[in-house]
Structures are given as structure tokens and as C-alpha cells.
Amino acid sequence: MKVMAFNGSPRKKKWNTVTLLNNALQGAHSTGAEIELVQLYDLKFSGCISCFSCKRLSRKKDGVCSVQDDLTPVLDRVKQADALIIGSPVYYGAESAATRAFLERLCFPYLKYSKGGRSLFPRRINTAMIYTMNAPDQILQRIGYDRMFAMTQMTLGMHFGACELLLSSDTLQYSDYDKYEAEAFDKNAKRQRHTKVFPDDCKRAFALGVRMASGKVTDPMPMPWQES
């Protein structure tokens, strides 16, 4: 059992997203799974360049992306993974740029344009998205984040297998709010939430990691143009 996690935050060491990912990986490791954390911001890579090489009729349909960059060996290792956990901060109501680029390169080569075609990924595996964000729970639906989360959940669900969602909201953005412009935020409330609620988010991430490594996999979702 191999569980791979991907940190889509440029803050690589101790911040929100990577902390949750590390908890998820510890959960997976506690069941005996092999684990790997990929720091997306350590890699030089682009999103899909729309070359359509992966859709060429003359080419073997193996889900391999023709673009050669730092992501190439990572995508190669994904082929052996039994679960994928992707963590991203929310930037302007979407995943971070590196996470978006990664998702494009991860998914598109496996997408079948043939009638009735399922994903080219050879197995069904568990996937999860972990999002961290400044916005508090109460406003997520009103500002449309639920649709953004659902879209990525669907994308991973179609290509690999059912996608779990873990949301960590109202996160701590600075270690010292007095040193940065932050009048819009209640720094005491932020700090309090970080000490009271974030540890629960970490526990939820640990439990998610255990589930990801359980080997129990729900069927991937059908492509939108297929009958369910």
C-alpha cells in the first residue's frame, strides 16, 4: 500500500496545508502504508500545454504525459500509488497555481475521449483533497467555494476513484499578526481558533489518512458523458 501526498502550498515546512498533509500521512503510515510527500513548489513544471499527444490515435494509450519536466518522475510514481492526497490553500477562490497545474497534468492523460471510455488509470484508488483557507465555514457556500470543491472532487473521482474532501477554514495566516497588515481580521480569534479548532482538523486529517490506506475503494465516477 503506497500513499502519496502533494503539498500545493509554497509554505513547505510548518504551515496549515503541509501540517494537515503530514497528519494524513502519519495516519496512513500507522496502518503500515508506505508514504511519500511531494512538495509541488520544489519542482519546476508547467500545467497541461494542450499538445494532445496523449489523445493521438497513433500513440499507445498509457496515460503518460509527453511533457518532460520535474513532474515527469512524480507522475511515473503515481502509477504505483494506492491513494493520492492533494493539499492546497485556497487562492482567490481556487486551488493554488501549482496545484491547478499538477491536477491538469495528473488527470488529462488518463481522460478518455472515446465513447463509453473509462479512465485510463489502470486501477481504482482512493483520493482526497485537503483545502485550507482564510474564509470561515459560514460563508463558504455563499461565496461559491462549495462548487469549486465539488468540481475538483468530481475530476479526481472520474479519473481515479472516490474523492474525500477535508476543509480547514479560518486558518492562521501569520505567526504574528502585529507585524503585517491584518486589520480586517480579529487576531485573537484567529489565534484561538488555531489552538482550539486546528488540532481537531489535524485529527480529522489523521483519520482520513487511515481511511485512504484502508484499501476500501469506491468506484470512480463515470465521465459526464456516460450513463451512471
Ligand SMILES: Cc1cc2nc3c(=O)[nH]c(=O)nc-3n(C[C@H](O)[C@H](O)[C@H](O)COP(=O)(O)O)c2cc1C
Ligand atoms: C495569494 C493568496 C490568495 C489567497 N486567497 C484566498 C481566498 O481566496 N480565500 C481564502 O479563504 N483564503 C485565501 N488565502 C489565504 C490562504 O488560503 C490561507 O491562509 C491558507 O490556509 C494558507 O495555507 P498555508 O498556511 O498552507 O500556506 C490566500 C492567500 C494567498 C497568499
